[in-house]
Amino acid sequence: MAENIGWTALPSVTATGKAAASPVRTKISGTDDCDDFEPCVAATGQSLKGGYHLKKLLNDNHWKVLDRTENGDGQGNAWCEFGDIDNEGHARGWKLAKHIDALLAEIAERIAALLAAGWNSVRVVTDHGWLLMPDKLPTIQMSKDLTDNKWGRCASIKPGASTSERLYPWFWNPNQQFALADGVSCYGKSVDYSHGGLSLQECLTLELMVTRCGSASGKQASREDTADSDLDELARDQIASLISARFKGHGLTRLIEGILKAQGYTTYRSPEGADGGADILAGSGPLGFSAPRLCIEVKSEDNPIGREPVDKLLGAMTKFNADQGLFVAWGGFKGNVQKEMASQFFRLRLWTQKEILEQLFEQYDRLDEDLKAELPLKRVWMVTSQEEIL
Structure with missing residues (x-):
């Protein structure tokens, strides 16, 4: 198993982060009038909200989409979503800590099932981290007149609104700006569990590459594919930065x-x-x-x-x-x-x-x-x- 440290897209919410963690992120963009942090298909402008157009984009780019119980045939490339940590956190609050071991065990079982089905390797990505505080996160208030939408620790500011809040560019469109709650506070209702902000716990992510045991060629191919992809991406990023x-x-x-x-x-x-x-x-x-x-x-x-x-x-x-x-x-x-x-x-x-x-x-x-x-x-x-x- 190999580990790789990364950073989530801002704001650190599922709507923004899932698309950024997907293998078709280069075909996704954001519109100027978006207030819910949902990006869209760059070529058509169709929103990814609901998941249909993300799945279609994956299929159109030769990625099979597996449901939660489907293991596939081990051929080509596949994308599947699994794990309920975020949903459980929003539903259970601090009680998430009591169930985290079982949730991680389910993810480990899912990885093992995919490898047993013939996949040479499974890359595990996540869209964001989270904050958990048993005594509830502190709250700060923001006028409804300033915001189009508030998501726990981030808020979409209305066009033309004047605010003293520090604003940040949206990952999918820097023209669209949003506010992030300071420290570990959140907007509105006080909760145990939240995300969307700029803390290390929300933004630092871990990617795992798990390779099938007993498959030397599979391990070698996986390592080479990963290394080639990483080197290519690193080189392009460095060249793009130099051109800029x-x-x-x-x-x-x-x-x-x-x-x-x-x-x-x-x-x-x-x-x-x-x-x-x-x-x-x-x-x-x-x-x-x-x-x-x-x-x-x-x-x-x-x-x-x-x-x-x-x-x-x-x-x-x-x-x-x-x-x-x-x-x-x-x-x-x-x-x-x-x-x-x-x-x-x-x-x-x-x-x-x-x-x-x-x-x-x-x-x-x-x-x-x-x-x-x-x-x-x-x-x-x-x-x-x-x-x-x-």
């Missing part, structure tokens, strides 16, 4: 122009300031006169982009007589944008941080030396598993 630090503002436009040049385009980059609707113009051929002719807008801010800037790019494409457009948004797009842009499939592409990194890796060797000096990367080669070699 060195290519903010107009700097990201320079990087995108470098990628387009590496792809063979001849480009014109607008100077900093008003750009007339396009940051970059790109065309094929040595002079850029050949099709396709592209009109590109680049946004480096961390906040997701809505529909209006994308519509402006569509207008600029007509102004510059461009065949196609590319909108690059480092912070991604709001949930409804990609769905509504389906009608522009043959005219417009949307790049988020994911696509930027993919194109960067693909074209890196052909970038200008000056750009490579600002963004020094090294390709790493690794031996694949023996099964793949043979």
Whole structure:
């Protein structure tokens, strides 16, 4: 068994945290008008509330969804939810402590059953921790006029409301802010058990990787898959942080122009300031006169982009007589944008941080030396598993 320490998404409530702990978290986002901390499917804007659309998203991305008693066939990837610690805590309060050993034993039995069914490994994740105080957590009051919703230790603040509370950005959309109760207090009714705040007990989580005993190949494959996934994620995070630090503002436009040049385009980059609707113009051929002719807008801010800037790019494409457009948004797009842009499939592409990194890796060797000096990367080669070699 291997252990890994992590941090929960804020606020530390199930609605926000479950999606963040899922294997499809990169396909999930949050809307500006959400007041219940429920994210949505990024491509369609459909809320994950109730669980249906999360399960559909998992299935669409080749993850089987097992119910509480189903063990599956051990093939491919599967997602299952199990364990009643949070429900028991809300229902029983301090008496949860009397039942915790039995609840943990049920989880251990579930893991053993999955391994016995043929799964090589089981990764155990949780969405948040919790606070438990037999004499009840202290309470603080917040006016109903300030909040759209209150969840124990966190509260969604109404748009435009003025408050002295310290505000924090929502994990799924930094435009949406919420308040967290200070210390170990909670809003409203005093309770023994609660979560949603910023304490170590609520936010520090433990991930377990349990590998089937007696399966050397299963253990090896699990370790290699986990190591590869962790290394890849760590590398992407470090590269993304470096890009954020060195290519903010107009700097990201320079990087995108470098990628387009590496792809063979001849480009014109607008100077900093008003750009007339396009940051970059790109065309094929040595002079850029050949099709396709592209009109590109680049946004480096961390906040997701809505529909209006994308519509402006569509207008600029007509102004510059461009065949196609590319909108690059480092912070991604709001949930409804990609769905509504389906009608522009043959005219417009949307790049988020994911696509930027993919194109960067693909074209890196052909970038200008000056750009490579600002963004020094090294390709790493690794031996694949023996099964793949043979």
